Amino acid sequence: MRYNADMPRRVLLLANDAKPSVREAVPRVRKYLEGHGLEVVGQLSRRDAAKEPDSHGADLLLVLGGDGTLLEWAREFVDHQLPILGVNFGKLGFLAEFDMNSLFRHCADLCVQKTLPISELMVIEATVHPPLESHPRFCGTAINDCVIAAGRPFRMIDIGIFINGERGPVLTGDGVIISTPIGTTAYNVAAGGPIVSPSVDALTITPLAAHSLATRPVVIDANRDIELVLLGTNPGTSLVLDGQIHHTLQTGERVRISKYPKAARLVRDPDGSYWKTLMQKMGWSARLAPPNHGEEMPKK
Structure with missing residues (x-):
């Protein structure tokens, strides 16, 4: 389900800093966001997830990690009803739809447009x-x-x-x-x-x-x-x-x-779709390679 939300201007970074690639990416992401007019109001790590969630006045949660990191933070902030944009640094990236390239590619557009593509996920x-x-x-x-x-x-x-x-x-x-x-x-x-x-x-x-x-x-x-x-x-x-x-x-x-009475609100990659993700990342209906019956047996 997709609907429009007010364009966020204040961003809270939620980073899985146990991953070296995330630690390296955080300064680049922060600089890029601030260069496009967004205010980074704070940064939390997964060690902070067990504490009472504080959005620091943010309008957008930007998660750097894998699907597991996104799930953890989405549960923590579900009652805040803030849009969550996931940047994948994990294996699959089914929920965290963006990677660094797609984030930078779409960041300028997301900063100036009045609406965001949002999916509501049942909790x-x-x-x-x-x-x-x-x-x-x-x-x-x-x-x-x-x-x-x-x-x-x-x-x-x-x-x-x-x-x-x-x-x-x-x-x-x-x-x-x-x-x-x-x-x-x-x-x-x-x-x-x-x-x-x-x-x-x-x-x-x-x-x-x-x-x-x-x-x-x-x-x-x-x-x-x-x-x-x-x-x-x-x-x-x-x-x-x-x-x-x-x-x-x-x-x-x-x-x-x-x-649960409230849903998790995820920002969708404008270039993606659920069905495209299902095919590309999970191999839905992928054709199996035909057996090579003409292949010679290995020589002893």
Whole structure:
């Protein structure tokens, strides 16, 4: 989903300074932004992510790192509703759409135009409730996925599923993934789940190594609440948010997952699109190279 936002003039840099390439790029980025009339109001590193987020009066968050860095900061600042521009220094760059070249190529235009291309990404909230208690003992958000993972000693676990209070199946296996549309291209697709367009208001439930031939992923209305009841766990069973936040779970606890009222707002690369990214960076529908049947066997 795309809509226009007021043109930002004040920028907060969010850098993964554990990467040498990011540390080297920060002075260049700062100089380039300031040379095009934008004010850099501050800089934060990933070490600051656990603190109470302070936007320093910024109108735009510029993230230097990979998709993981962008996910971390997008969760931290989701309530601020600021546009986030991601510059990729990681491997894939599915969410962080810009690289240094595209940033510099489009920076001048983004500085003078009145509107920005914005994508709103669904955010989901997970709460953990002890047995017979309504008040959660843990609460967190995710942009890609919420995962219940079996953990050590890696025996199968049992999870009861309820959708909007209606009893569903009991999953026996290695766990379950609840993913947003943008998150379906992450862990979900690796586990055999479907890819769902970001414009679809839906959540995907994908079992992990289910001990049943009949268990398949399902796609449901994102406005339905999901409750996962831990019927049998391991000592290491955990709730994992975006692969970054881990919280240990116990038998009898309930994990409630619902759509968060606010979305993450990402600035899109004007030269890109979701489908182009899906093809170019994830190899969607890529043709396999035909076998060379005429190739000679190596000589001994």
